[in-house]
Amino acid sequence: MKRSAIYTRLSKDRPEERSRADQEADCTALCRAKGFEVVAVHTDLESGYRRTARRPGYEALLRDVQAGATDAVVIWKLDRLTRQGIRQIAPLLDVLEQSGTILLSVHDPIDTSTAMGEGTLGLLASVAKQESENISVRTRRAKLHHAEKGRHKDGGPRPFGLTRDWSAVVPEEARLIRSAAERVLTGDSLRSIVLDWNRQGVVTSTGRGWSIQALRGLLLQRRLYGVRVHDGRVVAKGTWPSILDEATSRRLSAVLTDPKRRSGRPAHSYLLTGFLWCSRCGGRMRSTHPSGGKRKYTCPPKPDGCNGIAILADDAEREVGAQILIAMDSPRLRETLHDDDGGGEEFTVAIAADEMKLEELAQDWAANRITRPEWLVARDAVQARLDQSRRRLAEIAVKLPLVQEDLSGRWEDLTFDEKRQVLGVVVDSIIVMPATRGRHFFDPTRLSIKWRF
DSSP: OEEEEEEEEEOTTOTTSOOHHHHHHHHHHHHHHHTEEEEEEEEEEOOTTOTTOOOHHHHHHHHHHHTTOOSEEEESOHHHHOSSOHHHHHHHHHHHHHHTOEEEESSSOOBTTSHHHHHHHHHHHHHHHHHHHHHHHHHHHHHHHHHHTTOOOSSSSOOTTBOTTSSSBOHHHHHHHHHHHHHHHTTOOHHHHHHHHHHHTOOOTTSOOOOHHHHHHHHTOGGGGTEEEETTEEEEEOSSOOSSOHHHHHHHHHHHTOTTSOTTSOOOOSTTTTTEEETTTOOBOEEEOOTTSOOEEEOOOTTTOOSOOEEEHHHHHHHHHHHHHHHTTOHHHHHHHTOOSHHHHHHHHHHHHHHHHHHHHHHHHHTTSSOHHHHHHHHHHHHHHHHHHHHHHHHHHOOOSSOHHHHTTOGGGSOHHHHHHHHHHHEEEEEEOOOOTTOOSOOGGGEEEEEOO
């Protein structure tokens, strides 16, 4: 008696379809009618529309055919085997041909033991692929319509800061988000916020502790200022309450996506790390602590530096702190600190306008109103302007956490993070000059500070 293997698939996308047991029963009946003995039944439970879906049952079927363990493969209907056209079943057809195994279908006129049945298979596979593509188009359009109405995405975990149905804010979580935004915009690190939240027992909406990546992702979500995003672009005002205003959210985005912000790198453990540069080779100086010696900032060896300049760390840090306190009396710094943020608003508006311009250009190109070269020229110009606005907004977005009057005379009382915040706002870089031969005391003139004001 000839052997047969049955393949069934139950699609998650079509709950009304025949169950797997019904498919198997119909296939078994066809095997009896053809005089085949059923030696294997392979099953998958998966969406037929996902091109990357893994199908262990289908893969096991291929192995059976390749091993010569069956003479026929029986399916309930072709769309149980494929919804992506002849290409998806080509590997099966190849091994069927090589092994002399035939393919039979209960509800399709498929019998590859005949030339007509094999031709019908190719035709029906193409029809199945077209049906899948039509459904995909309708699904994408429905999702876009849903987004354009300002409705939130269905499914997924509860958004942190909002109730599960997105209808109201969760007061304590919204307070934490606003506090985190304010801390970032005054120069605080994501790491310190995460440490505080985890110490307080704050958890995500899924009950997990916070990580730097999770907090960064939360603060970059545009749903925080109440807009609906679809395929990476804003398409409507959301129907849910906002937690941040748009200006704050855009300033956050500018700071957190600034290339100068080295996210994912270890936290600075020394005050002047990242600010000191070697005057000889331009290399970034690092903190070193020789065994039995005093901690220093040194220029690293090649290829990152020249290893030719070093300065005592404690003395350098005290001198920079003293010069910052002197700089507090600068009228230019006072103007910078008391700026009314008009420039920030200007860049926020410019960013929003250029983002809209890029979207309009894309639509013009898609509608054949402009050629691809025209689109590229216009896009590059707008993108360059947009990048510059984002950089400028990132530069002015972070303000000092303390006013001048509070800072004067209190440098040594500030925490490490507060000192780093002040440095980041007022200091651009510090060039370290070579030591004078024969001078065995700290020389403050070796430090040349480039201010941001």
